[in-house]
Amino acid sequence: MKTSKFLMSMVVAATLFCVGCKPNDAAIQAAIQAKEAAGITVAVTKGNVTLTGVVDDEAIKTTAGEIAKAEKGVKTVTNNLIIKPTDLPVVIADDAVLIKNVADATKDFPTVKAAVKDGVVLLTGEIKKASLITLMQHLSALKPKKIDNKLTVK
Missing domain, CATH: 3.30.1340 (Histidine-containing Protein; Chain: A;)
Incomplete structure (x- = not known):
């Protein structure tokens, strides 16, 4: 015990x-x-x-x-x-390349005029509301510095 x-x-x-x-x-x-x-x-x-x-x-x-x-x-x-996210540099397309590619992107929009200067795309003219999104997507993919939209939407 x-x-x-x-x-x-x-x-x-x-x-x-x-x-x-x-x-x-x-x-x-x-x-x-x-x-x-x-x-x-x-x-x-x-x-x-x-x-x-x-x-x-x-x-x-x-x-x-x-x-x-x-x-x-x-x-x-x-x-x-x-x-930590890595800071990737912003890629901006060269004007010569941009001019050619912007002309290709806007060819289906005959009422739209586009000019390129210092990486900025200037849009003037008229466009239908339904077509505006498509155009802006095509132009954004070209990597311009900025898109200055002066289009009149119909």
């Missing part, structure tokens, strides 16, 4: 010891944050990690998730990192 009580108390003590050894959320957060790249915020609730912030590319995002998953005491990782 004494042996049973002794063994039972040892089991309870061992269980409490193991629970006490488990890292708390603040310790997990500090350990992960120390290993992560700048700009990554780490939040931990009951062993569930959430990563937020902006990173340069997919590789950094993936690595951040792997670092968090590898930390002792982590149950789940929610990777809410956003990849």
